[in-house]
Amino acid sequence: MLPTKLQTSATSKTRREIILEARNVVRKYPGTTALKGVDFRVYRNKVNVLIGENGAGKSTLMRILAGAESATSGELLLEGEPVAFADTRDAVKHGLAMVHQELSVLPNLSVSDNIFAGQELSRFGVVSEGEQSARSAEALGKLGSETSACVLAGALPLGQRQIVEIARCLAHRSSILILDEPTSALSSAECDRLFTVLRELKQQGVSIVYISHRLQELLDLGDHFTVLRDGLVAGEGRRSDVDRRWIVERMTGRNTQPDLSPPTPADAGGDLLRIDSLTAMGQNGRLVLDRVSLSARPGQILGIYGLLGSGRTELLEMLAGARTADSGEIFFRGQRCSFATVSDAIRCGIALVPEDRIRDALVPDRSIRENISLAGVRSFGRCFVSRRKEAERVRELAAELKIKANDLERPVSSLSGGNQQKVVLARCLLTAPSLLLLDEPTRGVDVGAKAEIYQILRGLASRGLSIVFASSEMEEIQQLAHRVAVLSLGAIVDEFDASAASEDRLFSAASGLRTHERENG
């Protein structure tokens, strides 16, 4: 229905080169501004690449384009006409569909039910199974997939599920497809399949918006490039004008590199932690960690540069006792150990600040005080918690970490992202760790709090704490780490001192060049 309408409007005017345009889009959240006036153009039948570090505003912009969020100000033009989407369904009606970063396939339904979930084709109130599976098969066929439309989606491997998601968009006759990090969970063979599919879709008249951290695939696939940095467009160009250096320069910003030289590590003794050939298998038989060996010293900050799906979270959770390895050994203070539970690890002096504080760390309804003391509440009394001792220690930590809260009895959910992160950090410090693990230490944290957290971590390291953090932000790695390891597809592909951590080296290691060589060779 809609594509025809689009086509008539397009033929009546001259067929526009730009199918969708965002003009001066601003999006404010309480405390932060994610987009500060962004212009973004989607060219017809092209792969439009959007690049930027975490927190640059990519996902926010895409959610606005797909109708999942609305802009604080600014406008959207579809085929030159101003539009406003009420919600994602409305956007789908206009031909825009988003393939989400977290796959949203319903595992309990068949492929064709998934494709038509929420928009079932029905006649007299009864779902027309036949028509649904026919159209599903057609969409899957276009994608070169041999998946049958009647198998359960849950039985499919991840790559196939991704294809089902794209088929869902095609079956709704979407003309603009937004893909947010589609390859983060895919194997390299699955990635290749996806790229072939995307190129074919382009031929068939679909315009694609593509977000990814993997530079190599962007350079292979992209036609138009837009770089976001801190909520602003930092650069825009055609494929012919763009190369690796161009992207890296705009992503990281040449001029603004404050305090890049990392402080020199305190001269430390032997290794506090050494891991040897740690290997773990994922659910789909893919290696999550592939013979990872690393060591960490007191007073040293080790930065692990890894993108989503690189295995960084799994590695840290393993060290914190929240996950077990299939093979390999962990030595802590020179002794071989395997942490069966998190409390074992905490008792040994290892604490983890998880990646997603809302999901994995905070108890939102409880007070700031209780959230800080949660992991070490037994230290204030085994049978009765001494409120006096507890409040005293919590107040000390809150002051030390500069947690900005009027009242530590207020629910932790009332704090800003940066202060919530400090609460999680304070909780870890309360257990008196000698090894502190942090997964994306400043995710969703504003610039000011970010600098404070860096300051805190440097201070802790200078007091002899060993710190291991994982991050997908190059700048963070460069600013904070004394030593850098690059994790890609579960394996350490490069390791060097911070002084050698150029953007180029980080990027080429992480973006898959070497892993491709390794896999083929």
Add this chain to the structure above:
Amino acid sequence: MNKVAAGVPLTPHSSTASAGKSIATLLLKLRSVLALALLVVFFSSMTSSFLTANNLSILTKHVAITALLAVGTSFVILAGGIDLSVGSVAGLSGMTAGYLIVHGIVFASGDPHFLPIWLVILLSLLVGGAVGCLNGLLVTRLSIAPFIATLGTLYVGRGVALLISNGRTFPGLAGDAARHNTGFPAFGQAYLLGVPSPVWFMAIITLIAWVLAAKSPFGRHVYAVGGNERAAQLCGINVCRVKISTYAFSGACAALVGLVIASQLEAAHPATGQSFELNAIAAVVLGGTSLMGGRGSIGGSLVGAFVIGVLADGLVMLGVSEFWQMVIKGIVIILAVAVDQLQNRVQLRLAGGR
């Protein structure tokens, strides 16, 4: 909500919120106490016999049954679970006690051994605790949804209670001096300092539960597990152990209720406690505890039990029919939860409008 632990909310927010706002939130927080006070005022104005010592003594005895169950299930619900088996467990523990008193324990060959009453009581409580542990194991080790697991033990427990006596009642639990097992009726009928024993049990169990919930590391762990299980696990909290403990506590409280009832009747009836679990859950919910877990208090559950008890007894005294009583109870529960949601929204608005 953490200060509300005793059902006696303390200070309103010390922030700069205007007096009107803080009074509004305070009233919302105190609503179950207010509702209770209103009910008492209402019933005492309607019938002169309501506010008499005799009636209050009977009333608190009734309330004690619901309160013990509600306080027990509170932990389960705070940790994000639900316990439907408490009524059956009450029946089962009463029947266990009845069997031990009437038949004793028969070893491989020989005469039955009759146990002293304290041991009978202890064993019956252990049976309740064991069913609770079973619930906890089903929920944690076999990952069965709490609703289903405890629904299963509800049926199994009731069935076993009926099997023990083949559906018959054990009458005459007064015991036999020759068997050295007299004294069971005193367990639920005795008075100490003029207060009936069930009320003592209620007071002691509530106190213990309140200390556990509000003052002990275990309580913190329960709230954490209910509020964000994954976060609790990553804090080194043994989530399985916490959950199993909550079910075991709930089972033991239910067993105590079964013993009190059997003792008061001097008979153990296998159908004792039918649909008690619904009263218990209703009391917990009336007390402001969220069925999603992580939010609520022991004191709230106690007040909730009183609201249910006062409502039931008061309506009986007014001569309201049993059918209308059910309708009214249902409406009160729905109202309570509706007000709970209203409070959440008001608090959100106040927090946002700071």
